[in-house]
Amino acid sequence: MSNYKAVVIGGSAGSFPLVVKILSSLPKNYPFPVFLALHRLKHIRNGFVEALSLKSNIPVIEPHDKEVIKPGIAYLAPSNYHMYVELGNTIALSTEDMVKYSRPSIDLTFDTASYIYKDKMVGVIVSGANTDGAEGIKRSKERGAFTIAQNPDEATIKTMPDAAIKAAEMDKILSIDEICKFLVSIAN
Amino acid sequence: MELEIDIIDIRKLVNTIKMVYGFDFGEYALSSFKRRLARIIEVYKFDNMADLIEKVRVDKPFYELFLKEVTVNTTEMFRDPSMWKKLKETVFPVVKDYSTIRIWHSACSTGEEVYSMAIALKEAGLYEKARIFASDINEDVIAKALEGKYPARNMELNGFNYEKFEGKLKLNHYFKSTGDYVFMDQDLLRNVTFRKFDLVQGDQTMRFDIILCRNVLIYFNLPLQDQIVGKFAKCTSQGGFLALGSKETIAWCKSVDNYNTFSLEEKIYQRK
Ligand SMILES: C[S@@+](CC[C@H](N)C(=O)[O-])C[C@H]1O[C@@H](n2cnc3c(N)ncnc32)[C@H](O)[C@@H]1O
Numbered sequence: 001m002s003n004y005k006a007v008v009i010g011g012s013a014g015s016f017p018l019v020v021k022i023l024s025s026l027p028k029n030y031p032f033p034v035f036l037a038l039h040r041l042k043h044i045r046n047g048f049v050e051a052l053s054l055k056s057n058i059p060v061i062e063p064h065d066k067e068v069i070k071p072g073i074a075y076l077a078p079s080n081y082h083m084y085v086e087l088g089n090t091i092a093l094s095t096e097d098m099v100k101y102s103r104p105s106i107d108l109t110f111d112t113a114s115y116i117y118k119d120k121m122v123g124v125i126v127s128g129a130n131t132d133g134a135e136g137i138k139r140s141k142e143r144g145a146f147t148i149a150q151n152p153d154e155a156t157i158k159t160m161p162d163a164a165i166k167a168a169e170m171d172k173i174l175s176i177d178e179i180c181k182f183l184v185s186i187a188n
Numbered sequence: 189m190e191l192e193i194d195i196i197d198i199r200k201l202v203n204t205i206k207m208v209y210g211f212d213f214g215e216y217a218l219s220s221f222k223r224r225l226a227r228i229i230e231v232y233k234f235d236n237m238a239d240l241i242e243k244v245r246v247d248k249p250f251y252e253l254f255l256k257e258v259t260v261n262t263t264e265m266f267r268d269p270s271m272w273k274k275l276k277e278t279v280f281p282v283v284k285d286y287s288t289i290r291i292w293h294s295a296c297s298t299g300e301e302v303y304s305m306a307i308a309l310k311e312a313g314l315y316e317k318a319r320i321f322a323s324d325i326n327e328d329v330i331a332k333a334l335e336g337k338y339p340a341r342n343m344e345l346n347g348f349n350y351e352k353f354e355g356k357l358k359l360n361h362y363f364k365s366t367g368d369y370v371f372m373d374q375d376l377l378r379n380v381t382f383r384k385f386d387l388v389q390g391d392q393t394m395r396f397d398i399i400l401c402r403n404v405l406i407y408f409n410l411p412l413q414d415q416i417v418g419k420f421a422k423c424t425s426q427g428g429f430l431a432l433g434s435k436e437t438i439a440w441c442k443s444v445d446n447y448n449t450f451s452l453e454e455k456i457y458q459r460k
Contacts, residue, residue: 043348045268045434064437065406066217066413078435080267081406084219093406093435094220095262112219 002186004146005120006032006085008113010106010136012039012128014156016051018176019126023056023074025180030058031187034074037083037109039102039128045079052076065093077104084112100132110136119144122186124179126150128160134167141168148172148179191229193222197237201225204245211255212388215412224258231257256326260407263297264345265304265359267402268434269352271454272308275398276353279429279456280312283397289318290425292396294387295404296322299333299372300346303362305400306376311356315379321394323385330382336372338363343370387416392423399424403433414441421446424459431456 011019015038026034040048052074053060062078069075069089077083078093082105086092099105106125110133114121123140125133127150141147149170152158165173174182198221202213213221225240234240244251266272283289289309293302302322309315324330338346343359350359363370385392387404399420405413420430421443430438430447432455438444447457 043345045270062435064435064439065433066410066440081435084217087218088409090410092217092219094217094223094260095403095406095433096220096223096260097262108223115219 003120004032004122004186006035006113006117007122007124007183008035008037008110008140009124009126010037010110010128010133010160011126012102012106012130012132012157012160014127014129018150020052020055021176022180022183023052023058023060025184026057027184027187028057028072030072032071033069034058035083035085035109035113036060036074036076037104037106037133038077039104039106039132040079043080048079049076063091063093065091067091077109082108084108085116086112087116100130102130102132105136106133107136110140114140114143114145117145119146121145122148122183124148124150124183125161125164126176126179127155127157129157130159131163133160134163137164137170138168141170146171148174148182150179151175191226193225193229193237195222197241198222198225201237201241201244204241205251208245209248209251213258215388215409217407217409220260220407221258224260228254228257256328259326259329261297261326261329263300263403264342264349265300266346266349266353266355267301267304268454269349271431271434271456272304272349272353274451274454274456275431276308276312278451279398280308280314282427282429284312284314286397287317289314289398290394290396291318291320291398292392292394292400292423293320293322294385294399294401294420296324296330296333296382297326298329298338299336300338301400301402302333302380303336303372303376304350306380307350307355307359307362308353310376318379320380321396322380322382325384325386327384330384334377334382336363336374336377337369338372340365340368340370387419388412392419395423395425395428397425397428398431399429400431402431403436405432405436410440414443417441418443421459426459428459429456430459 081093450458
């Protein structure tokens with residue numbers, strides 16, 4: 001097994017089917033936690049986690065504040081909260097102001113996760129219509145994380161992967177199928 | 189993104205404040221605290237953490253300002269409408285025959301939560317027997333709550349929440365618009381008392397039938413959450429309610445045994 005400890009995925013408009021695909025390709029008992037920082041319909045609390053769970057091989061939950069992080073679980077940033085990876089292997093939530101018009105903010109999940117996991121983190125940015133995530137993945141890269149952007153030519157909306165690629169030199173630029181394969185391969 | 193802050197400097201700051209002013213930020217959740225510090229450094233144009241620490245140490249008025257800047261005050265009217273609906277449909281019926289209903293907003297911020305409660309009580313015909321206490325550690329937000337003046341642009345979301353709560357009227361029944369601001373109907377505050385209160389160090393001597401503590405525990409670590417929930421257990425009447433934010437839980441607190449889960453989905457607990 002590789003020495004990674006966490007996978008962080010950021011996405012916005014157009015990312016839903018991609019994230020479903022990723023979650024359905026990961027094996028049961030995936031050895032790392034997967035953090036999902038996805039923009040969502042504002043103030044609609046219900047439905048999203050259920051929709052993501054349908055085809056996922058690993059449980060998808062919206063964590064409570066200070067929930068202990070476990071491998072093999074996908075943590076979806078809850079509606080109207082930023083999701084942080086906190087010291088002590090827990091998740092912390094926050095209602096701080098929106099960042100780039102977003103709460104949850106992809107930048108903030110990437111920033112806090114890479115602060116904790118450093119080079120043991122894999123960060124992935126997929127389709128989206130704004131530049132949230134670019135700063136976060138840049139910071140992640142500076143801290144040694146392995147960074148991946150979805151190939152913008154393939155993304156439904158390429159603004160977000162484009163911004164990520166511009167902000168920092170990605171370790172890989174991959175199609176969604178390749179991203180799935182990669183995330184599976186690091187578990188073996 | 190803001191400047192990177194070293195955890196060692198954060199510890200220095202926390203120790204300085206503890207020594208000079210006796211307030212302990214050591215139990216604040218680190219990620220959000222760190223972000224607030226970065227913001228303060230940016231807004232007040234400090235060159236680095238050392239300068240901020242020194243300023244806080246020698247300048248008491250600045251420390252008071254710092255305290256306010258560190259708190260996160262974001263709030264909405266009828267935030268999580270389904271919680272307010274639950275309150276109206278299942279909690280109000282329990283307390284409706286009490287001679288007085290004592291309510292505490294323990295982190296009221298700029299008051300949106302208080303006006304929401306007043307409106308919900310009015311529409312349920314319970315306002316007259318309600319005694320509402322509203323407190324926060326930050327005096328500036330209390331002043332705003334008293335004034336009841338809110339940016340008009342916030343009212344779209346507030347109105348949207350009120351509709352999902354299935355209020356009886358339109359939210360604009362409760363405020364007057366003048367240009368960029370709206371002014372809440374001050375009659376809603378007739379039975380409301382505001383005061384400054386620190387959940388960490390304060391001791392509550394009154395007892396309450398409903399306590400709201402929403403979206404403030406998230407800024408604390410678990411031991412401090414535990415301590416505060418323990419204090420709530422002492423000042424809640426038997427059968428009284430504690431309502432937390434939608435993603436906060438008492439599941440990991442020692443005093444969990446003092447409560448029954450009244451609504452898991454809406455994080456409403458009932459004192460045994
Ligand atoms: C995010 S606001 C929550 C407002 C409202 N309850 C809601 O859920 O919309 C958090 C509030 O907690 C207050 N606060 C922070 N620390 C506190 C303390 N130690 N004692 C009392 N209030 C505190 C802050 O000043 C802020 O107004």
